[in-house]
Amino acid sequence: MRIDCEVHAFRREARRAAPIIDGSLEELDGAARDCAITGLVLVQPSFLNGDPTELFAQASQARMPVRLIPPLVQPLALEVLEEWGRSGAAGLALTLEDPDPLAESLEAALQLGLHLEVSGGVEGREHLAELLLADGHRLVFRGFGLADSASDPAWDSRLERLLTLAQGAEVWVKLSGVGRVPDGWAQAAAGRMLEALGPEQLLWGSDWPHVTAAHAYAPSYAQTLEWLEKLVPDKDARERILGETSAALYGFRSATSRPAPA
Amino acid sequence: MRIYSRPRFATGRVHSIVGLAPIGDIMELERHSPHAQRDVARRAIEQKLEERLYTRHAAVEDLLWLVNRALAGALPAAVCGEGTP
16 A cells, blocks of 8 residues: 555635635546555645535545544544544644643544644644653654754754654654755755654655645646655655555555555 | 733833843743743643643552552562462
């Protein structure tokens, strides 16, 4: 199984700002299949804010195995999260900006086995992340786990702290953000992460379709995989990231990795 | 949640840093900066998690103490041969 851990699915009508493109699962499914991707993780796109209705509606159209990451932006009852879990949610997307009101929902998420997908970086929130880990949460950091790509990964103390936090812990870092982060920076950061964490704690997300890029659908789905090849040149490590690591975390039934067709 | 009490601000406000502003105003400004707000917001959930972890550690320590006490009671009996048939 080869899994893309971050895609966005939405109807054309759900777009309110340019570019108005079709992000339907049918479109996405076709592009992924052409690249031998066999499982998708649908993450709520930020332009849909906190309402997961569209996310669940799109997931019901899926023809390949999918898992969902709906947003947690307000306190939710255990019953709601339980329902989400039954509908395919494997985790919750949130930022650690203002987590106080979410304390009880986070406890419920822990009981239900939903992991937390953190965007906006971990910097300044390391202690909270440590406490969440000690409490039993599993954390996924999206977009390399950093708020920006302003510093050289070789000297970035934020990256150092992230790696220290992640080593040996229930932490995964998502290599995502193609088109948003400079290629050279992404390669250097991925190299450091591979060295420190190995492919067992790394995930890949195409972020497809790209709605913030200058051109809709750019880069193409195939180009996002080429980007991953540059970030992780070792084929075995790459297949492990796409396969076993992702399947185990998101609970896809087949946890065995099959190599891509030549 | 308030970090500083009003009287401390009131005391600081009368002194000034040359070329800048009264200390109290600077501190007040910092208290309302986004960074300071994040620190205040973080406090409650961290405190809650720390309390839960402390409770859990205390429960484990109690359990270990009970196990140790039970073992300590059983050990002399075995050493003295009282348990042998």
